[in-house]
Amino acid sequence: MKKIQFILSFLLVGLLIACNSDGKNNSASSAAEIVVADKVLQNGTIETMNPDQPTAEAVAMKDGKIVFVGSNNNVKDFVGDNTEVIDLGGKYVTPGFIDAHTHVIASSFTTSGVNVQAAQSIDEMLAIIKEYSDKNPDLKVVQAVSYRPAALGRNPSAADLDKLGLDKPVVALGNSSHDGVFNTVALKLAKIDNNVKDNVPGVVYWERDASGNITGAAIETQWMQTYVDIGAWIPEIMVPETMNYMQGYLASQGVTSVLVPGVITPNFGISSEATRQDFEDIMKILTTRIESGEAKMRINTMPFMKLLDADPDDYVPFAVRMREKYNNDMLRVNSLKMHADGHYNDRAMSMSEPYNKDEGDDLPYLAPLAMSADVIHATIMKATSENINVVLHADGTRVIQTATNSIIASKKAYPEATTRHRMDHISFINPETAAQIMEYNIPLNATPIFTNAVENGKDGEAVLKKYSKETVERTMGLYMEMAQNGANVSLGGDPPGSVVEEAYPVWLFQQAMTLEQPGRPELGAFPQNRKPYTIDDALKSMTVNAAWQLQMEDKIGSIEVGKYADFAVFNKSLRDIKPENLVEEAKCVGTMLYGEYTHNDGM
Structure with missing residues (x-):
């Protein structure tokens, strides 16, 4: 009799688990784990970015974390007398977006x-x-x-x-x-x-x-x-203005986390010592905003190496010291930024391939690295030894190859290190370097506007004044194919490199999926020899890929039990909108950080 009772009890527990989990692995796993939620979203189309449970109808949250993902029927178990139940009415929900390259601090x-x-x-x-x-x-x-x-x-x-x-x-x-x-x-x-x-x-x-x-x-x-x-820099006005407007704007577009690769003040082009002092001063302002409840997103930021006097023996210990002070899920320092080349328009981008001959050139012109190969290598190696990530502004083939060599060397020298060094913008990549990047799983961040027609002219006329057609077709925009073949690529809008109103997730999605500038169809698609992103590529780039790059994949980037309740809510599914109409038709009606609104316009 006891054996029969045991079997019946075992079957009953199994039934409860099956009902509660909707047959998926990431819902609450047993009746004992059912809690009364603070808030429930139901009757929606929820894009979880979890391959084990790609979609759901409802999600429940408690104390800022997700406690259930599943069906409208089973979420009822988490509803109590004081639970706020929000009927999505079919709205589309994604994980909170992560802009992995944006300068929205100063x-x-x-x-x-x-x-x-x-x-x-x-x-x-x-x-x-x-x-x-x-x-x-x-x-x-x-x-x-x-x-x-x-x-x-x-x-x-x-x-x-x-x-x-x-x-x-x-x-x-x-x-x-x-x-x-x-x-x-x-x-x-x-x-x-x-x-x-x-x-x-x-x-x-x-x-x-x-x-x-x-x-x-x-x-x-x-x-x-x-x-x-000339008196144009007014920090007491411009620093809070940046934080209020630019962070607020991105929050209104579904962004809940950002990576800020360097705090930009004029000093970063003037003095390394003053740049570090600016960084410390601004981190105190950010802390105050968090403590007062003004913060609208998680911020991962870093000191900025730019000038010729930038020394890894100064910057790496400084980054370590900042990490000791700022290492929480709202404000984190675990990286430093190197600005290693410039823009092709001024022939300041460091390419392995020569620029087209200009008047006055005696020999094929190759731009020097903005920071020497020795400094790049020394910084990456020293940072790796301290588990500090290095994020490089790396646009041209030469600097990307240089950085790739040093990152691979650091992986071999410090196999136990947990660093995820990254290269950003990556407009021009040699296929041979791309193969190394793929082999060693080196993360990348792309800025779609840098490779489309508004930056490079109709049919690439501006960039073709600088490089040969063979160089452009072989190297420009190669990140798209790399992403579609499994490379870990995130997207970033890079404001103020782009105006913030043209540097938010849906705008970037349309750029990457059409290779055009929204609102400028007359410029056409460019580069025409690249396969555009799909909506899956775009979503992945600003959720799970970006979360991994921030080393927060266990906390954000997908809608799963145990992760933070960070969501972006849209009026309709992004999958149901033609790529060329995303900016026009997709409206973010709600953004939640820890399950609390940072933006609400129609929820």
């Missing part, structure tokens, strides 16, 4: 002023600045942002800005904020003349004409000291 100074990206000529750009200046006569400094050399045909000059006839400083920053141009008033105020020294000749420098005279265009971070000297 960078609004590079987006302040008037946006001129729509200008297709120097004259159009000047007309936009003139209208803005006329409407804002009290401005002490007139600033324009996001001019695109691919559209204008060249960088503007001081002579161009002088045509505005303004007796005050004028500065125009290029797309990606890599370059800046000043009018003559600003140059005189900052005491810039033809004797000015370049920070890194050929990479970070003042543009000069054929006679050796400066044009007013400062390439890469060369513009930052002048920007400070």
Whole structure:
């Protein structure tokens, strides 16, 4: 009789487990684990990003964590008298999105002023600045942002800005904020003349004409000291402004976690010591925002190595010290950033392949690395020894190959290390390097705008002025094929390199899935020899892949029991919208962090 009772009890427990789990592994596993949830989402289309249970109808959460994923029927077991039950009415839910490359801490100074990206000529750009200046006569400094050399045909000059006839400083920053141009008033105020020294000749420098005279265009971070000297940098306004607006905007688009690869203040182009001090000061502000409940997302950030005096013996111990202070799930430091090359438009991107011959070139031109191969290698090796990740701005084939060699060497030298060194932007990759990246599972972060037509011109006309067609077709945008073949690739919008309103998940999805710039169909798809992302590729890049890169795959990136209750809710399934219509039709109506709203517009 006891044996029969035991068998019946065993069968009953099995039945309870089966009913509670909906036949899936990641729901609550036994009747004893059923708890009264704080909040329940039900009657939805839930994209879990968990291959063992790809979809669900309902999710329950308690104390900021997920306690059930499954059917509308079985979630009832978790509902008590005080449970908030939200009827999704068929809405579409994903894990909270993770933007793995965004500068949303102190960078609004590079987006302040008037946006001129729509200008297709120097004259159009000047007309936009003139209208803005006329409407804002009290401005002490007139600033324009996001001019695109691919559209204008060249960088503007001081002579161009002088045509505005303004007796005050004028500065125009290029797309990606890599370059800046000043009018003559600003140059005189900052005491810039033809004797000015370049920070890194050929990479970070003042543009000069054929006679050796400066044009007013400062390439890469060369513009930052002048920007400070003319009084354009106002940190007490710009730092909180960045946090409030840019983080708030991304939260409204379903983002719950970000990786900020370097806190950008003007000092990162001026002084390494001052850059580290800025970092410490800003981390205190971020901590205060968390403690006050103002924080809208998890932030993983890092110190920034940029200048020639950047020494791994200074930066790695600093990163270790910051990790000791900031190592929680809302604010974390476990990496440092290296800015190892520049932009091809100024021939500052480090390529193994020569640039096309320009007037005055005696030999094929190869841009130097912004940071030497020895410094890159020493930093990666020292960081690995301390389990500090290195994130590299690596756009050109040469710097990507250099970094890949050092990352592989670090894996062999420190096989027990848990580091996940990463390369970002990766616009141009040699196939041979790609094979090494795949073999050693080196993570990558891509910025779709850097390889599409708005950055490179219709049919690639701008990039083809710099490189051969063979180089472009062989190396540009190769990350797409790598991702589709299993490489760990995340996506990032890189604001302020892109304006934040054009650097959010759905926008990036449409870019990656169409190879076009939303709203600019006349530019066409580029590069045309690459296979675009699918919606599966896009979703994976901003959920599970990004979570792994942040070393938080056990806590975020998918909707599973035990993970944080981070969700993005949309008006309709992203799978039901044509790729070219995503920006127009997909609306994020709710964002939850720890199960609490950071955005609610129709829930």
